[in-house]
Amino acid sequence: MTTATLARPRRLNPIRVFSFVIGAVISVGLAIYLLLPFFWMVKSAFQPAGEISAAPPIWLPTSPTLDNFRDALAMMPFLQQMGNSLLVGISAALLTTIISSMAAYITARSKLRIVGVVLGILVLNQLLPEITRLIPVYFMLEDFGLINTYLGMILTYTGFATPFAALVLHGYFQSSCPAELEEAASIDGCSRIGTFFRVFLPVSRTGLVAVSCIVFLQIWNDFIWASAILFKGDVTMLQVGLRSFLGLGGNVQYMGPFMAACLLTLIPAFVLFLFIQKYMAAGLSAGALKG
Numbered sequence: 001m002t003t004a005t006l007a008r009p010r011r012l013n014p015i016r017v018f019s020f021v022i023g024a025v026i027s028v029g030l031a032i033y034l035l036l037p038f039f040w041m042v043k044s045a046f047q048p049a050g051e052i053s054a055a056p057p058i059w060l061p062t063s064p065t066l067d068n069f070r071d072a073l074a075m076m077p078f079l080q081q082m083g084n085s086l087l088v089g090i091s092a093a094l095l096t097t098i099i100s101s102m103a104a105y106i107t108a109r110s111k112l113r114i115v116g117v118v119l120g121i122l123v124l125n126q127l128l129p130e131i132t133r134l135i136p137v138y139f140m141l142e143d144f145g146l147i148n149t150y151l152g153m154i155l156t157y158t159g160f161a162t163p164f165a166a167l168v169l170h171g172y173f174q175s176s177c178p179a180e181l182e183e184a185a186s187i188d189g190c191s192r193i194g195t196f197f198r199v200f201l202p203v204s205r206t207g208l209v210a211v212s213c214i215v216f217l218q219i220w221n222d223f224i225w226a227s228a229i230l231f232k233g234d235v236t237m238l239q240v241g242l243r244s245f246l247g248l249g250g251n252v253q254y255m256g257p258f259m260a261a262c263l264l265t266l267i268p269a270f271v272l273f274l275f276i277q278k279y280m281a282a283g284l285s286a287g288a289l290k291g
Contacts, residue, residue, distance in 0.1 A: 044259040045069070052255050068256035069264070075257055078264065080234065081241040085220060086268065088150060088230075088237060092157035093216040097208055100162050104169035105196055109179070119170065122163040130160060131224065138228055153229045153237075157222075161215045168214075172207035173200075213276050217269060238265055 044052050046064040072078060107115045137156060138147070146152025177200060185195040201208065226237040242265070245258040 041259050041262055044256060045263045047256060049253045049256055052259075068260035072257040072261040072264070075254075076241045076244055076261065077234075078238070078241065078261060081236055081238040082265070082268070084150075084230070084235055085226075085238040088153050088157065089216045089219040091150075092154045092161065092219055093212045095154065095158045096161045096165050096215050097212045099158065100165035100169055100211065101201065101204070101208060102196075103162070103166040104173050105200060107166070107170050108173035108177075109182075119167070122167050125163040126167070133160075134224065134228060141229065148230055148232060148235060150230075150235060153225070156225055156229055157215075157219050160225075161218065165211045165215055168211055169204075169207055173204065176207065177204055209276065213272060216272070220269060 043059065043061060045068055046066070047058070047061045048063065048065055048067070051058045051061060051063075107118060137159075141147050141152045141156070144152075146155070181199050181203060182195050185199045186192075190198065221239075223239045223243070226239045227243065230237050231240060242258070242261055245254055245261070
C-alpha cells in the first residue's frame, strides 16, 4: 500500500449521512413536540396576563412574577384537593398492588389450564374503553351509597387498575422470581401464605414498587372518574379543581393562575420520579448481581 493511498481521505457514505440527518431532524422535532407544551406552561406560570396573550409570543418572562401562584392558591382549595388526590391515589395504588400481586402469584405458579382463560379475560378487560363502564359503575356505587365518598373512589380505581397490574406482575414473577427460594422455604416448614409474604414479596419488591407507581400516576392524571365519583364538596380531587378554571370562561387573566396550578400539580409526580429512579436502579443492580 503506497503513501498516496494512506493519505487519501475517506469518502463519506451518502446513505449514512442521509440517515443521520433524517434521524437528527426527527429527534429534534419529537423533542420540540414533547417539551414545547411543558415549556409553555412553565413560562406562562411566571408571566403576567399581558405577556401570555402577547402577539408575537413572548417566549421568556420579561418581568417574572409569583402572583400567579398566589392567585391559584386563593382561587381554589389547592392544598385540600391535593391531599384528597394523594389519599385516594396512594390508597388505591397500595390496595391494587396487594390484590394484583396475589392474583399474579397464582397465575405465575399455577399449572392449571384455566390460568390461560384468566389471563385472556384480563387482556380483554384492557381492550374495553373505560368510558363504556362509567354509567353501570356509577349506578352500582349509587346503590351502595358510595357516590362522593373516598371509599367509592378508591374501590373504583382499584377495580380498574388491578387487571393491568396483575398482567404486569404475572410476567415479572415468571421471569424474575426463582422458584428455588419458595422450595427452600417450604422445606423449612413455611406455608404457602408464609412463603408468599416472607420470601416472594421481598424478592419482588422492585416490580411491586414499579407497579404501584404506575398505578398511582394513572390515578393522579385521571379526570373522567374523578369528575364522576368525587365531584362536589370537600372531597373533590385536584383534577376536578383544575377544571374550575375553565368554568371561569377561559378569560386570559386566569391563564396565569391556571398554569401555575398545573405546575404545582407536577410536584408529587416529580418527587416520585426522583425517588423511584434511584430505587429501581438499586433493585435492578442487586438482581443482576444475585443472578
